[in-house]
Amino acid sequence: MEKLTKDDVHPKILEALLADSNITLEDALENEMILNMGPQHPATHGVLRLLLRLDGETVMGCVPELGYLHRGYEKLAENMNYYEFIPHTDRLDYLSPMSNNVAYALAVEKLVGIEAPPRAQYIRMIISELARVASHLVAIGSLAMDVGALTVFLWTLREREKILDIWDILCGARFTNSYTRIGGVANDAQPEALAKVKWFIDQYLPNLDECERLINTNRIFIERLDGVGVISADDAIDIGLTGPSLRGSGVEFDLRRAQPYLFYNEIDFKVVTYPDGDSLARYFVRADETRESIKIIRQALEKMPQGETLLNQPKKVLPKKTEIYSRMEELIHDFMIVNFGINPEPGEIYHAVESSKGELGFYLVSKGDGKPWKCKIRSPSFVNLQSVPQLVKGHMVSDVVAILGSLDPVMGEADK
Amino acid sequence: MGLEAKLNGNSFFTTTVDALTEWARKNSVWPMPMGISCCAIEMMASGDPKYDIARFGSEVMRFTPRQCDLMIVAGTVTYKMSHVVRKIYDQMPDPKWVIAMGACTSSGGMYRSYPVVQGIDQFLPVDIYLAGCPPRPDNLLNALIQIQEKIGRTKARDFQDKPLPRLTVVQPNGEFLQNN
Amino acid sequence: MASPKELLEQRLNEKFSGENFIFNEHRNELTVSLDKKNIIAVCKYLKEEPELAFRLCEDITAVDWATRKNRFSVVYHIYSLKMNFRLALKASVDEKDCNIDSVSSVWNTANWHERETFDMYGIHFNNHPDLRRMYMPEEFEYHPLRKDFPLMGIPGSLSLPKNKN
């Protein structure tokens, strides 16, 4: 291992790291230890870099350093029209791309003032919940892997593959789907896809139980998470945690319930909370949430009406490809939308959905052009990561990976 | 029952050093999973039971560069990250190969924007460019097979004139020892 | 019971009489524009008043209007768990006097949001505990989300590793 030198760490980061102590850099490098974790580290879930100040094995201070995956989404969004940005939203939270699409499409629809037909909304609901299951499965698996249980990871990945297969049938891509369109979805859900969804939800619960049996009775797993990284409800709200991480602290806040979008107000589901606020609670919330998701999907499948899946509003919504090729008017509308955009009236909106990591919001400002004047992505992972320094303080180095795993950050989203 | 059953007792077989090393090298390529973003998930998926990269002898994903001979760069490389990628590449022992997995790594892909390096070949030698956004796991396996073919064509003399890496060894008494 | 909007309007005008609040509604979303010198007082009040209780700060960002007199608007999205209501606060910042008070003393989470805004727009947040760049390398000189920054960046402003061999 190479010794960390001044060249590797920017002085400003060091300053932040040593801020609450009275030691100097040279001193810190001699007596205490500064440990660099990431950006290439298996347990940081991507390219997060943490600088840890250690006293023995205890973490005294921690400074996260982001930006290794900053891809300039917001700048890109300002330079393309609303439709073109849909594929980019896939790659934000690449563990649940479908629900990002939905979040973005809902935001644009709100800005334009249109609403997708009911069948499309139900399809969106089903795919967002599937995305949540897929994402939580990876979260559970990689958390277990981080604390040393490799088998669970393979088992949860196996379940996730089944969801990817469903998406494959639905839109032809395993992930990075771009299935949602503004004003609906790209194509109606095929009977085979729906049949596969039914098959999946029927066999999922026993399989989840099986995975849980592996770890819930495992003393190593429980003891490495129990009481590690505790955050109280008030602190959690103050630091801006949302999603499972917030509900693990006992706050019953879920945007699906608080500000229902799609048809969540017609669906019966429970907002899962656990009071402890530690890593174990966050894990339990995730596992139970997938059960609720299955419940939601089951109801949505029952309630789903027949009908259109794309809104018929030629000035705002791209017409179907078959119509473009056969009818003049649709061709003109298609040309206008592709070249000049959908020109929503000037104004600004913020729309947020409950994605698998927390509150995913889009703040869109329109000046009446085809391109958004400003598109800000409020990404849950970014905000959740902010709690890391608070959570890891006073714990052992090896707990850092458990805490990170329990927060389940995705760097594509955190760095934007 | 394999070859060894026939070659019992004092039997032997002859081969060339090249053939033997090639054979050993190409069937145990240890990848360094440089997972940066979305493509890393597909790289993970190629290790799962469905695609099972172990069939090609590459399931040993090592997170330390010093044990690897193939770097799979999976994900968008930004300027900030490029220094890290290069540093890790430099730490890998020779001979080493690189797969640029995905459109982003190969050419910047859909990110024509200020922080993204438009193709990692600007700072790394790349052996295989893998198309797709993301490439499906079967595609990655295909790239791996091609890398194996490429490894199969390398000869020991290809490395003959390469200077040895500069090593610095710290002696117990605190002195530095350098090999050249 | 009064709707959240009426309640807010009444409370804010009562508490900060003489200040100029502009209430604006677009697609059922309430935006309040205020003077930047009041930002901390208003935020503190909105958070601590038990009836309003905007305890969750969701997002802080800025908008670059490029040609307007006050070039930037800093936008705060805050949420009241009690009323289930989201409010946007907006304060204008001029390019010449490019700073605003930091609200990280009110909401802890504002810390990173403000760092990000500083990184992207170069708006300085006074009294911020740790105002560094969030995403871009420290050596980077520009602020990418400003409208005069080109999408492809400025050549040579970011370095690539040097080839050793």
Ligand code: SF4
């Ligand atoms: S090629 Fe596509 S999937 Fe791969 S990292 Fe780039 S954007 Fe993500």
